[in-house]
Amino acid sequence: MPNHIGAFLKASKCFSTLGINITRVSYDKAVDSHMLFLDVEGTEEQLREADAELEKLGYLQNNSSNSGVVLLEFHLRDIPGSVTHILELINEFSFNISYINSQENGTDFQHFKMGLYVECPEKITEFIAQAEKICRVRVIDYNSSGRAYDNSIFYHAFVRGISQMLELSDEQKQRLLVSSNLAMQTLDEQGLSPYRTFDSISKFAELLAKSVGDGFVPRLSTHQISEKTELILIEPPCGSNTAILKSSRKLLVIDSGYACYKTEMLNLLRTAVPEFDHIPKSILVTHADVDHCGLLDLFDEIIASKKTADCLIREHEGKDGFREQNPIHKPYINICKILTAYRPPLPDKLITPWQDIESPREPLSQIGFFDFEDLHFEVYEGKGGHLAGEIVLIDYTHKLAFTGDIYINLHGLTAEQAEYNQYAPILMISVDTDPKLCGEERTAILQRLGVGEWKIFGSHGAKKDYIVK
Numbered sequence: 001m002p003n004h005i006g007a008f009l010k011a012s013k014c015f016s017t018l019g020i021n022i023t024r025v026s027y028d029k030a031v032d033s034h035m036l037f038l039d040v041e042g043t044e045e046q047l048r049e050a051d052a053e054l055e056k057l058g059y060l061q062n063n064s065s066n067s068g069v070v071l072l073e074f075h076l077r078d079i080p081g082s083v084t085h086i087l088e089l090i091n092e093f094s095f096n097i098s099y100i101n102s103q104e105n106g107t108d109f110q111h112f113k114m115g116l117y118v119e120c121p122e123k124i125t126e127f128i129a130q131a132e133k134i135c136r137v138r139v140i141d142y143n144s145s146g147r148a149y150d151n152s153i154f155y156h157a158f159v160r161g162i163s164q165m166l167e168l169s170d171e172q173k174q175r176l177l178v179s180s181n182l183a184m185q186t187l188d189e190q191g192l193s194p195y196r197t198f199d200s201i202s203k204f205a206e207l208l209a210k211s212v213g214d215g216f217v218p219r220l221s222t223h224q225i226s227e228k229t230e231l232i233l234i235e236p237p238c239g240s241n242t243a244i245l246k247s248s249r250k251l252l253v254i255d256s257g258y259a260c261y262k263t264e265m266l267n268l269l270r271t272a273v274p275e276f277d278h279i280p281k282s283i284l285v286t287h288a289d290v291d292h293c294g295l296l297d298l299f300d301e302i303i304a305s306k307k308t309a310d311c312l313i314r315e316h317e318g319k320d321g322f323r324e325q326n327p328i329h330k331p332y333i334n335i336c337k338i339l340t341a342y343r344p345p346l347p348d349k350l351i352t353p354w355q356d357i358e359s360p361r362e363p364l365s366q367i368g369f370f371d372f373e374d375l376h377f378e379v380y381e382g383k384g385g386h387l388a389g390e391i392v393l394i395d396y397t398h399k400l401a402f403t404g405d406i407y408i409n410l411h412g413l414t415a416e417q418a419e420y421n422q423y424a425p426i427l428m429i430s431v432d433t434d435p436k437l438c439g440e441e442r443t444a445i446l447q448r449l450g451v452g453e454w455k456i457f458g459s460h461g462a463k464k465d466y467i468v469k
Contacts, residue, residue: 001059003033011038014053018046026185031194032154037181069098069154070124074112075136078104083112085134090116093127113140155181158198165209166260166339176338183331183427190328190429197427204423205339208260211237211416216264219414223455223463226398228374232272233463236261237416239291239340240459243402244272247373251276253283254402255459259294260340266298284370286404286459287390288312288321290336296345305367305381306356307389315344322388322433332427354379363437363444364392375400380448382406385438386431392445399454405431406441409461417460 001007024039054060076082099115159177184194219235232244239258283299288311315321324330354368364380377393393402432438456464
């Protein structure tokens with residue numbers, strides 16, 4: 001919308017006249033003086049009429065132009081008139097100044113920061129080249145500058161920058177724009193700086209982008225579980241681990257990582273299991289988080305708890321999954337799904353072999369058993385501390401446990417995994433639905449382990465060797 005007095009009033013009157021209800025409003029001039037976010041409810045006909053009326057007002061522009069604020073720092077000698085030459089050059093290029101900040105610092109130079117409103121991005125490159133003939137010039141990253149610079153068209157520039165890293169479609173860009181604003185609004189209400197929110201989303205996207213192709217360098221390890229069964233653990237830089245259990249006759253995969261690593265993971269799976277494309281393939285899902293379910297479509301059957309299956313079916317039907325039903329978690333999950341190209345699996349692949357405990361009383365409740373070759377697991381469902389439907393598998397004979405995200409090896413993370421894991425807690429406040437309950441579930445897992453030397457495989461980090469005396 002235009003940055004004019006009464007702009008929101010005009011939009012509100014438009015909706016009111018058509019009988020449309022506004023359900024969410026978000027506007028922060030310090031972030032973007034032109035972008036007002038409105039969620040509204042009405043019939044399809046009412047909304048079409050509103051689109052037409054708002055376009056007549058000059059609203060709802062797609063803003064495909066690359067205009068926005070470029071923040072520059074000029075290293076000027078601290079003498080009379082030094083800034084004049086820069087101002088003359090700015091005037092020559094017809095740039096508007098939206099922000100200026102400088103103060104002497106006891107040296108022979110001042111660091112002049114200026115926000116320049118640029119409508120043609122091609123001109124800024126030429127401008128900087130000319131300015132560098134006068135003094136040293138540095139481009140400052142808007143997101144991490146920690147300040148608001150008026151007149152920026154921020155959201156489109158923000159989404160455009162991420163899109164260039166991950167090649168998003170126009171539809172994905174629009175969804176990311178709305179989800180980023182929703183994340184900012186949600187976390188702002190929790191007292192978190194908007195700029196920390198945008199910075200975290202940007203860095204999360206950068207990690208995903210640099211970890212594809214040649215940048216996908218997971219940590220691999222092989223573990224002999226029994227005479228018949230071997231386990232290959234794949235720990236990607238971002239997202240959940242994938243465990244491959246294989247014997248001479250069968251293959252079972254536990255969790256699958258992000259969808260954006262499909263090509264890279266397929267190559268690894270085919271290397272680990274040369275006959276991968278020609279044998280029946282089963283995957284067991286510990287819970288329905290995006291980073292565990294990205295590659296479910298590669299498998300013939302998906303083994304899950306009843307609640308996890310229900311969550312995946314809801315997503316397939318276009319409804320909110322369990323995470324999105326939590327208003328604080330919803331923006332981050334939406335962003336994850338967009339940036340990683342997540343698609344829920346077909347419901348007819350889902351298999352739920354265990355009983356469903358609708359309202360479990362204990363942190364962990366046994367729901368059945370699961371066998372793979374010579375491995376025999378007791379299956380426990382958590383009460384939902386991390387996410388409803390979460391399961392834990394314990395083989396008492398081979399002292400083996402798969403604990404999902406309830407228990408992970410924090411001290412066994414690679415540097416890349418540790419960096420990745422710091423952004424979800426910022427953007428979700430907590431990765432757990434109920435952190436206190438998740439702690440109780442974690443304790444319950446360890447209490448169920450008998451005497452001996454255990455191999456614990458959480459969904460993040462290396463295998464954990466755990467001794468019960």
